[in-house]
Amino acid sequence: MNHTKVKTVSEEKRQAILEAAVEIFSQFGYHHAKMALIAETAGVAAGSLYLYYKNKADLFSEIFEQIWNHLDRHTCELTRRNDLTPRQKMDCLVDLIFDFFSLKTPTALVFVNEQNTWYQLERKRFVAYRDRFLQGIDTIFQQGQQLGEFNGRVSPATFCYFIFGGLRRVLETWAHSPGQINLEAIRRDVKELIQYGIQREATLK
Amino acid sequence: MNHTKVKTVSEEKRQAILEAAVEIFSQFGYHHAKMALIAETAGVAAGSLYLYYKNKADLFSEIFEQIWNHLDRHTCELTRRNDLTPRQKMDCLVDLIFDFFSLKTPTALVFVNEQNTWYQLERKRFVAYRDRFLQGIDTIFQQGQQLGEFNGRVSPATFCYFIFGGLRRVLETWAHSPGQINLEAIRRDVKELIQYGIQREATLK
Amino acid sequence: MNHTKVKTVSEEKRQAILEAAVEIFSQFGYHHAKMALIAETAGVAAGSLYLYYKNKADLFSEIFEQIWNHLDRHTCELTRRNDLTPRQKMDCLVDLIFDFFSLKTPTALVFVNEQNTWYQLERKRFVAYRDRFLQGIDTIFQQGQQLGEFNGRVSPATFCYFIFGGLRRVLETWAHSPGQINLEAIRRDVKELIQYGIQREATLK
Amino acid sequence: MNHTKVKTVSEEKRQAILEAAVEIFSQFGYHHAKMALIAETAGVAAGSLYLYYKNKADLFSEIFEQIWNHLDRHTCELTRRNDLTPRQKMDCLVDLIFDFFSLKTPTALVFVNEQNTWYQLERKRFVAYRDRFLQGIDTIFQQGQQLGEFNGRVSPATFCYFIFGGLRRVLETWAHSPGQINLEAIRRDVKELIQYGIQREATLK
DNA sequence: AATGAATGAGAATTCATTCAT
DNA sequence: TATGAATGAATTCTCATTCAT
Numbered sequence: 001m002n003h004t005k006v007k008t009v010s011e012e013k014r015q016a017i018l019e020a021a022v023e024i025f026s027q028f029g030y031h032h033a034k035m036a037l038i039a040e041t042a043g044v045a046a047g048s049l050y051l052y053y054k055n056k057a058d059l060f061s062e063i064f065e066q067i068w069n070h071l072d073r074h075t076c077e078l079t080r081r082n083d084l085t086p087r088q089k090m091d092c093l094v095d096l097i098f099d100f101f102s103l104k105t106p107t108a109l110v111f112v113n114e115q116n117t118w119y120q121l122e123r124k125r126f127v128a129y130r131d132r133f134l135q136g137i138d139t140i141f142q143q144g145q146q147l148g149e150f151n152g153r154v155s156p157a158t159f160c161y162f163i164f165g166g167l168r169r170v171l172e173t174w175a176h177s178p179g180q181i182n183l184e185a186i187r188r189d190v191k192e193l194i195q196y197g198i199q200r201e202a203t204l205k
Numbered sequence: 206m207n208h209t210k211v212k213t214v215s216e217e218k219r220q221a222i223l224e225a226a227v228e229i230f231s232q233f234g235y236h237h238a239k240m241a242l243i244a245e246t247a248g249v250a251a252g253s254l255y256l257y258y259k260n261k262a263d264l265f266s267e268i269f270e271q272i273w274n275h276l277d278r279h280t281c282e283l284t285r286r287n288d289l290t291p292r293q294k295m296d297c298l299v300d301l302i303f304d305f306f307s308l309k310t311p312t313a314l315v316f317v318n319e320q321n322t323w324y325q326l327e328r329k330r331f332v333a334y335r336d337r338f339l340q341g342i343d344t345i346f347q348q349g350q351q352l353g354e355f356n357g358r359v360s361p362a363t364f365c366y367f368i369f370g371g372l373r374r375v376l377e378t379w380a381h382s383p384g385q386i387n388l389e390a391i392r393r394d395v396k397e398l399i400q401y402g403i404q405r406e407a408t409l410k
Numbered sequence: 411m412n413h414t415k416v417k418t419v420s421e422e423k424r425q426a427i428l429e430a431a432v433e434i435f436s437q438f439g440y441h442h443a444k445m446a447l448i449a450e451t452a453g454v455a456a457g458s459l460y461l462y463y464k465n466k467a468d469l470f471s472e473i474f475e476q477i478w479n480h481l482d483r484h485t486c487e488l489t490r491r492n493d494l495t496p497r498q499k500m501d502c503l504v505d506l507i508f509d510f511f512s513l514k515t516p517t518a519l520v521f522v523n524e525q526n527t528w529y530q531l532e533r534k535r536f537v538a539y540r541d542r543f544l545q546g547i548d549t550i551f552q553q554g555q556q557l558g559e560f561n562g563r564v565s566p567a568t569f570c571y572f573i574f575g576g577l578r579r580v581l582e583t584w585a586h587s588p589g590q591i592n593l594e595a596i597r598r599d600v601k602e603l604i605q606y607g608i609q610r611e612a613t614l615k
Numbered sequence: 616m617n618h619t620k621v622k623t624v625s626e627e628k629r630q631a632i633l634e635a636a637v638e639i640f641s642q643f644g645y646h647h648a649k650m651a652l653i654a655e656t657a658g659v660a661a662g663s664l665y666l667y668y669k670n671k672a673d674l675f676s677e678i679f680e681q682i683w684n685h686l687d688r689h690t691c692e693l694t695r696r697n698d699l700t701p702r703q704k705m706d707c708l709v710d711l712i713f714d715f716f717s718l719k720t721p722t723a724l725v726f727v728n729e730q731n732t733w734y735q736l737e738r739k740r741f742v743a744y745r746d747r748f749l750q751g752i753d754t755i756f757q758q759g760q761q762l763g764e765f766n767g768r769v770s771p772a773t774f775c776y777f778i779f780g781g782l783r784r785v786l787e788t789w790a791h792s793p794g795q796i797n798l799e800a801i802r803r804d805v806k807e808l809i810q811y812g813i814q815r816e817a818t819l820k
Numbered sequence: 821a822a823t824g825a826a827t828g829a830g831a832a833t834t835c836a837t838t839c840a841t
Numbered sequence: 842t843a844t845g846a847a848t849g850a851a852t853t854c855t856c857a858t859t860c861a862t
Contacts, residue, residue, distance in 0.1 A: 010846085029325055031236045035832060045848045050833070113321045120234055151401060158394040161378050162371035169370020170363060176324060189363035196356060196401060215821090240857060241824095250823045252859075261857065420842090439735055441646045445836060446845095455844045457838075466836065526728045529791060530644055561811060568785060568804035575784020576777035583776050599773040606766060606811060625825085650853065660827045665854065827859075838848075 014052045017042045018066075021059050026109040030060055030117045057121050064118050067111050068129040070100065075136035079143075086144030091191055093137065094167070098187045101171060109175045112168060134160045163194060219257045222247045223271070226264050231311035235265055235322045262326050269323050272316050273334040275305070280341035284348075291349030296396055298342070299372065303392050306376040314380055317373045339365055368399055424462045427452040428476070431469050436516035440470055440527045467531050474528050477521050478539040480510070485546035489553075496554030501601055503547070504577065508597050511581040519585055522578045544570055573604055629667045632657045633681075636674050641724040645675055645732045672736050679733050682726050683744040685715065690751035694758075701759030706806055708752065709782070713802045716786060724790045727783060749775045778809060 020042035024033045035056055039046040053059035074096050078089055101108040119126045137160045144150030170190060174181045225247035229238045240261055244251040258264040279301050283294055306313045324331045342365040349355035375395060379386045430452035434443045445466055449456040463469040484506050488499055511518045529536045547570040554560035580600060584591045635657035639648045650671055654661040668674035689711050693704055716723040734741045752775045759765030785805060789796045 013846095029321070032325075034830095046832090047834075047849060048847055051846070056832070116234065116318045116321070120237070151397065154394045154397050155390070158375055158391055159398065161375045162395060162398055165374020165377075166367035166371035169373065170366045172320070172370070173362075173366050185360065186363050189359045190367060192356065192359050193364065193367050239855095244824095251857090252823055252825095253821080255858070256821065439731065442735070444834095449845095456836090457844055457846095458842080460837070461842070523731045525787070526644070526731070530647075561807065564804045564807050565800065567788075568801050569808065571785045571788050572781035572805060572808050575787070576779075576781035578784065579780020580773055580776045582780075595770070596773055599769045600777060602766065602769055603774065603777055628825095649851095661853090662828060662855075663826055666825070671853070823860100823862080825859105825861095827857100828855105829857105830855090831853105833853095834849105834851090836848100836850105838846105839844100840846095841844080 010052075013042075013044070013048075017044065017049060017052055017059070018062060022063055022106050022110055025060065025063070025114065026106040030114050060114070061118065061122055061125070063107065063110055064122075064125075064129075067100075067107060068133070071096065071133060072129070072136075075133060079136050079139045086140050086147060086149050087195065089140045090144070090194055093140065094187065094191050094194065097167060097171075098183060098190075101174070102183050108171070112172045112175045115168070130164075134164060137163060166190070166193070215257075218247075218249065218253075222249065222254060222257055222264070223267055227268055227312050227315055230265065230268065230319065231314040235319050265319075266323065266327055266330070268312065268315055269327075269330075269334075272305075272312060273338070276301070276338060277334070277341070280338060284341050284344045291345055291352060291354050292400065294345045295349070295399060298345070299392065299396055299399065302369070302372050303376070303388065303395075306380065307388060310380050313376065317377060371395070371398070420462075423452075423454065423458075427454065427459060427462055427469070428472055432473055432517050432520055435470065435473065435524065436519040440524050470524075471528065471532055471535070473517065473520055474532075474535075474539075477510075477517060478543070481506070481543060482539070482546070485543060489546050489549045496550055496557060496559050497605065499550045500554070500604060503550070504597065504601055504604065507574070507577050508581070508593065508600075511585065512593055515585050518581065522582060576600070576603070625667075628657075628659070628663075632659065632664060632667055632674070633677060637678055637721050637725055640675065640678070640729065641721040645729050675729070676733065676737055676740070678722065678725055679737075679740075679744075682715075682722060683748070686711065686748060687744070687751075690748060694751050694754045701755050701762060701764050702810065704755045705759070705809055708755065709802065709806050709809065712782060712786075713798060713805075716789070717798050723786070727787045727790045730783070745779075749779060752778060781805070781808070 017038070021033075021038050023041055024038045027033075028037075033056075035049055036046050038059070039049050042049075049059065053062065075093065078084075078092055078096070081089070084092065138156050141150060141156045141159055145152050145156070167190060170186055174183060174186060222243065226238075226243050228246055229243045232238075233242075240254055241251050243264070244254050247254075254264065258267065280298070283289075283297055283301075286294070289297065339362055343361040346355060346361040346364060350357045372395060375391055379388055379391060427448070431443075431448050433451055434448045437443075438447075445459055446456050448469070449459050452459075459469065463472065485503070488494075488502055488506075491499070494502065544567055548566040551560060551566040551569060555562050577600060580596055584593055584596060632653070636648075636653050638656055639653045642648075643652075648671075650664055651661050653674070654664050657664075664674065668677065690708065693699075693707055693711070696704070699707065753771050756765060756771050756774055760767050760771070782805060785801055789798060789801060
């Protein structure tokens with residue numbers, strides 16, 4: 001029974017370190033974040049970090065893995081739902097991301113600001129996760145095209161990249177001054193942009 | 206007397222260094238780019254870099270300054286033209302970005318990938334340039350809204366970021382495998398997405 | 411009451427740790443041998459090592475102590491025997507070393523490879539053991555010289571080192587690929603080399 | 616012309632660093648030698664070491680390379696000479712080594728004491744150099760066996776290893792207290808041991 | 821102006837040892 | 842006794858920048 005406790009204690013500390021890392025990475029960026037400071041923030045000795053994570057890059061990657069797992073899980077569910085129209089699904093997708101950003105702000109800051117760092121550290125995984133996510137958008141988009149709800153003249157790939165890039169960019173701006181920009185206003189705007197960007201002309205009559 | 210000539214020679218070398226820097230920064234990212242390698246690429250000694258630029262950050266900033274000046278100049282011109290409708294201006298803006306990416310790919314990659322690095326190095330300038338550029342788009346956008354051509358419910362800033370983020374992302378994909386993707390097809394798709402994203406519903410009748 | 415038993419149990423674990431240490435030290439060398447790995451090999455927790463040995467150096471030293479005690483005991487016995495000629499005693503000495511190597515190969519490897527490490531850690535003891543052992547050889551050697559059996563022009567110490575170095579080297583080669591080399595053939599060769607190296611010219615007539 | 620000078624200056628400093636390294640390695644052993652101390656001893660900054668040597672292991676290896684190149688060159692020459700009998704060649708070989716040890720004592724100390732360290736760092740090169748050297752002894756030995764000068768009952772391989780090991784061991788002892796042991800006395804003894812160890816019985820009549 | 825060898829501050833990481841349980 | 846998570850001292854190596862030539 002204390003096996004469970006040990007596991008729990010460890011898992012708790014692992015999480016505490018991760019949270020400290022998020023804090024420090026979001027504040028200083030990957031390259032200026034010092035392991036010693038992460039350790040101090042987490043309330044452990046510097047050496048202890050290496051009991052839970054192989055090295056700085058590994059600790060950093062863990063943040064991205066957790067985010068992607070979260071996004072992935074929900075995107076998959078979303079594509080499979082039958083109770084929503086493609087247009088509603090697209091809205092939900094935007095909500096999924098915006099909810100994550102408003103609830104886990106520091107994590108989200110790391111996610112958008114250090115995207116390129118992670119790409120350099122873990123090219124393979126970066127591409128894999130990104131493509132899986134794009135796949136999700138693609139699925140929804142094609143569902144919409146088949147139902148005649150979405151603009152049929154645009155290639156799904158371009159659409160995916162465009163929407164994903166637009167979202168990321170908007171959130172980057174927010175990430176640079178999260179206190180000053182109203183996330184909810186942006187959320188509405190983005191939905192509007194996507195909806196009217198994908199809407200088939202005929203339906204607008 | 207030969208002051209002009211010296212100036213020119215110096216200016217040429219300054220530019221050569223800058224181009225080498227673009228090459229190296231785009232390949233390795235700011236933090237993994239070594240000054241020694243930039244010097245070698247530029248065909249000068251490491252120490253000589255410091256005759257032309259104060260330090261690494263300064264050299265890096267210069268790249269962003271040049272890009273912004275280029276974008277700025279063209280955006281300003283564009284806003285002032287009377288021979289184009291706002292919708293056409295928006296098309297021209299897309300062309301501006303597409304041309305920039307296809308003609309100066311490494312520069313463009315540094316611009317999109319190292320945005321956050323530059324933000325950390327030069328917060329003030331980052332914000333200043335960004336806002337000035339936004340101002341330009343805003344002008345066009347408002348012209349379009351006043352003429353009833355553009356969607357009036359979206360904030361120009363969000364619109365602007367979203368569009369540019371989308372553009373950037375699409376072009377990044379192209380930049381990673383330029384031979385395999387038809388740039389002109391993407392250009393058309395993007396214009397389509399933007400037009401129908403900003404178009405006032407009524408005009409779609 | 412069960413004091414004896416406890417002692418025995420403890421002694422067994424102490425020995426198990428020592429054997430694990432021999433294994434790891436012989437494989438990685440003193441400086442690359444990790445205490446954690448020794449503990450794992452011995453089937454105890456890392457912290458437990460310190461219940462039996464003061465520290466890494468102490469554990470390491472214990473190996474040398476045991477080897478020396480083994481060599482010492484047999485060498486002493488050998489010198490005291492009256493039923494053997496000096497030449498036969500020398501043969502026995504070679505057998506002692508050969509047996510040690512073939513029966514306790516990892517231990518022997520630590521002994522030969524880490525000689526210098528031990529010298530740095532325990533200079534005093536190193537010298538003391540070495541000199542005591544030399545004393546033994548010296549005794550046999552002088553017995554041989556007095557009987558006119560051995561070459562009188564060579565210093566016993568040099569003789570001793572030379573012979574042991576040669577033995578060690580030959581056995582090292584064998585230890586690195588025990589299956590491919592016939593230990594008995596080497597044993598014969600070495601005895602031949604020693605005999606004819608120590609033999610007084612006159613006796614060869 | 617100053618190209619030569621630059622080269623010379625660099626080569627001099629490279630050598631100065633190497634000598635400092637020999638000094639420090641011989642005093643503390645590889646694992647306790649600090650790069651900072653080597654730099655200080657050489658009169659350069661710590662970072663400068665890395666201009667001349669890739670890392671600590673590389674600097675350390677250079678010492679062994681130089682020694683082996685020296686020994687190699689002379690051993691090769693020796694085997695090819697026609698003006699010496701095999702017995703004289705064997706004597707010269709011993710002299711080669713002893714001369715090196717008396718002239719370059721600190722270097723020699725590193726060579727014998729850190730043999731095992733080098734083996735662990737550069738297994739391949741260690742074996743290659745050692746085997747090439749053994750080859751040299753082997754050549755001389757077989758020349759001697761063919762002429763009937765040397766003991767024909769001992770396998771050349773065992774002989775080589777034995778002699779090499781004996782030599783190394785004798786010098787190790789000297790290395791542990793170079794001031795207290797008369798190298799010349801050992802030199803004589805070793806020659807004696809080898810000669811009478813390899814001498815064919817018949818020639819002793 | 822140009823060079824490039826020299827500098828040295830700075831940070832990640834390892835691992836023997838401890839100690840609360 | 843036994844554990845093994847936590848500690849933190851200690852050290853290598855990198856690379857932007859300087860400066861004597």
